[in-house]
Amino acid sequence: MPSTPSPVEPVDTPGSPVRTLLRLWPYVRPVRARWITAAVVAVIASCMSLVFPVVLKWMIDGPITDQDQAGVWLGALLLLVLGIAEALLFGFRRWLVARPLAGVEAAMRADLYRHLQRVPVAFHDRWPSGQLLSRGTTDLSVIRMFFAFPLTFLLVNGVTILAGFGLLLAQDWTLGLVLVLPAVPMVLICYRFEGKYSAAARTSQDQVGDLTTVVEESVLGVRVIKGFGRHRSQARAFRELSGRLRGTELTKARLLATLLGTLTVFPEIALGAALVVGTVQVADGQLSAGTLVAFLSTALALRWPIESMGYLLAMSQEAATATRRYFEAMDEPEEDSGGTAAVPDPGSGDGMRFTGVEFRYPDAPPGSTAVLERIDLHVRQGETMAVVGATGSGKTTLTALVPRLHELTGGRITLDGQDITAMDRAELRALVSVAFEEPTLFSASVAENVRMGAGPDTAAGPGADPALTRALGVAQAGFVAELPDGPATEVGEQGLSLSGGQRQRLALARAVIGGPRFLVLDDPLSALDVHTEAAVEAALREVLGRTTALVVAHRPSTVLLADRVALLSGGRVTAVGTHQELLRESAEYRHLMSGGDGLAGPKGDGTR
Numbered sequence: 001m002p003s004t005p006s007p008v009e010p011v012d013t014p015g016s017p018v019r020t021l022l023r024l025w026p027y028v029r030p031v032r033a034r035w036i037t038a039a040v041v042a043v044i045a046s047c048m049s050l051v052f053p054v055v056l057k058w059m060i061d062g063p064i065t066d067q068d069q070a071g072v073w074l075g076a077l078l079l080l081v082l083g084i085a086e087a088l089l090f091g092f093r094r095w096l097v098a099r100p101l102a103g104v105e106a107a108m109r110a111d112l113y114r115h116l117q118r119v120p121v122a123f124h125d126r127w128p129s130g131q132l133l134s135r136g137t138t139d140l141s142v143i144r145m146f147f148a149f150p151l152t153f154l155l156v157n158g159v160t161i162l163a164g165f166g167l168l169l170a171q172d173w174t175l176g177l178v179l180v181l182p183a184v185p186m187v188l189i190c191y192r193f194e195g196k197y198s199a200a201a202r203t204s205q206d207q208v209g210d211l212t213t214v215v216e217e218s219v220l221g222v223r224v225i226k227g228f229g230r231h232r233s234q235a236r237a238f239r240e241l242s243g244r245l246r247g248t249e250l251t252k253a254r255l256l257a258t259l260l261g262t263l264t265v266f267p268e269i270a271l272g273a274a275l276v277v278g279t280v281q282v283a284d285g286q287l288s289a290g291t292l293v294a295f296l297s298t299a300l301a302l303r304w305p306i307e308s309m310g311y312l313l314a315m316s317q318e319a320a321t322a323t324r325r326y327f328e329a330m331d332e333p334e335e336d337s338g339g340t341a342a343v344p345d346p347g348s349g350d351g352m353r354f355t356g357v358e359f360r361y362p363d364a365p366p367g368s369t370a371v372l373e374r375i376d377l378h379v380r381q382g383e384t385m386a387v388v389g390a391t392g393s394g395k396t397t398l399t400a401l402v403p404r405l406h407e408l409t410g411g412r413i414t415l416d417g418q419d420i421t422a423m424d425r426a427e428l429r430a431l432v433s434v435a436f437e438e439p440t441l442f443s444a445s446v447a448e449n450v451r452m453g454a455g456p457d458t459a460a461g462p463g464a465d466p467a468l469t470r471a472l473g474v475a476q477a478g479f480v481a482e483l484p485d486g487p488a489t490e491v492g493e494q495g496l497s498l499s500g501g502q503r504q505r506l507a508l509a510r511a512v513i514g515g516p517r518f519l520v521l522d523d524p525l526s527a528l529d530v531h532t533e534a535a536v537e538a539a540l541r542e543v544l545g546r547t548t549a550l551v552v553a554h555r556p557s558t559v560l561l562a563d564r565v566a567l568l569s570g571g572r573v574t575a576v577g578t579h580q581e582l583l584r585e586s587a588e589y590r591h592l593m594s595g596g597d598g599l600a601g602p603k604g605d606g607t608r
């Protein structure tokens with residue numbers, strides 16, 4: 001078991017963080033009115049803090065100097081009203097955005113899920129599941145937080161800082177300049193920080209994806225890990241990855257600390273300098289004490305808006321990275337819906353035909369030989385064709401081509417004369433039923449798992465129960481009646497509460513429940529004991545009599561279900577005939593049927 005997943009290479013998406021974040025506009029569009037209202041409310045609330053120093057100046061230079069007690073009370077009341085209004089406005093802002101932003105996150109998550117169902121299987125072969133999980137969870141939360149805080153407060157703080165500096169310069173331009181000057185180095189430092197923090201945020205978010213993959217693999221593979229006593233090495237692999245993530249988080253913390261330090265130290269020095277200059281001016285009588293107090297209060301009111309810029313920039317960078325990661329998955333092209341040709345008429349009676357079929361996996365190294373080459377095979381209508389070949393000869397790949405789980409790289413496959421690429425994908429998949437070697441079940445009831453094969457229209461229909469009983473009968477799944485709630489029993493995550501043979505029988509029942517015209521079975525009985533296998537075969541024989549079937553077989557007993565057998569060797573069909581004919585004519589077939597498969601190398605070249 002690999003200890004670490006192969007991470008998806010970060011796609012180097014060109015473009016500034018702003019351009020990246022602008023891609024979120026379609027999701028924000030429906031809530032723009034509320035968001036803008038909330039932002040305006042926050043700007044008003046924040047600018048109110050700048051009114052405090054003006055009231056203070058009025059109080060000091062007016063009622064306090066004149067010892068006017070009523071004026072002092074009036075000023076105090078004014079300050080109290082301003083404070084309450086500010087708090088209420090910030091609360092109102094939160095109320096305005098909380099619900100719509102949760103809606104934005106939910107919409108993005110739904111789109112990602114829908115998209116992942118529609119991308120080709122090859123995409124899922126390439127992407128570790130943890131990377132997809134982290135994009136649909138952590139990254140989307142980061143994006144929601146960005147809309148709720150950084151985006152709003154970058155605007156709010158920006159306006160507050162500009163208004164504040166305007167006020168400072170208006171109160172006393174020399175003192176104002178002392179405070180404004182440090183802005184130049186601070187902007188340069190922020191700019192440098194952005195680039196470095198962006199790279200660290202990307203690394204960290206990718207590492208979270210890798211860690212998720214390891215956790216997922218460890219949980220799903222817990223039996224193997226325990227069985228082989230690999231919990232220590234698995235824990236070591238986890239610790240290593242988690243240590244790397246910790247290192248990246250520390251790098252981020254160091255970068256942020258440098259920025260926050262800069263954003264704190266420069267204004268503090270400037271404020272100290274302004275205080276000295278201001279006091280000298282008051283002593284010289286060039287400045288009133290009220291103006292100096294108002295000036296310093298305004299400067300202090302700007303402290304938090306300036307200091308918080310560090311956090312806001314960091315959160316914005318993380319949101320840009322999260323957005324980039326989200327769209328890397330979303331930008332993967334979906335499968336097209338297929339052609340528009342009508343589903344072939346069963347009367348045409350041509351069965352399943354492979355003509356010059358070639359296939360190479362999209363991620364195969366350049367120059368490597370194709371998995372399947374020049375496959376010509378005709379499964380007549382109503383016929384069952386077994387596909388036999390050494391391990392790795394391409395049998396599973398061949399079966400996956402019929403429902404278009406992978407796209408042919410050459411040649412064509414027709415069903416009753418109709419090219420599979422000309423048909424609508426959904427209709428093609430309704431026409432062809434499949435059972436894979438690895439029987440995958442979902443965390444649902446037995447009945448729901450089996451009815452999945454009956455298609456969306458008939459799955460929950462009134463006639464579904466007799467069909468379910470029939471399908472379970474064909475698969476010899478009598479054990480279902482003995483489960484605590486019969487067919488309504490939940491099978492747990494991936495059906496792991498059932499045995500391998502039980503899962504395989506349910507997968508077979510799922511494949512036959514819809515009475516498909518074309519059936520593709522990838523070694524469907526491999527996990528059954530000989531008695532159950534014989535019983536399933538007897539029942540399956542009847543189903544196979546009514547359908548055109550391609551059945552991957554490793555054992556002679558499964559081969560005997562078929563009318564004819566195709567021998568796949570080195571990615572090609574090297575012989576077709578009845579079981580007896582192939583036993584007579586093909587040494588490789590005799591070898592495979594005698595159980596010596598292991599001697600054949602990859603692509604079956606060991607016996608040719």
Ligand SMILES: Nc1ncnc2c1ncn2[C@@H]1O[C@H](COP(=O)(O)OP(=O)(O)OP(=O)(O)O)[C@@H](O)[C@H]1O
Pocket residue numbers: 125361363364371389390391392393394395396397398437602603
């Ligand atoms: N997703 C994939 N990406 C790249 N190569 C693959 C992929 N799946 C299978 N292969 C390669 O394609 C070849 C054929 O694999 P396939 O699973 O079709 O063989 P098989 O005959 O069904 O083997 P088995 O009898 O062991 O199930 C193998 O060499 C395998 O390594």
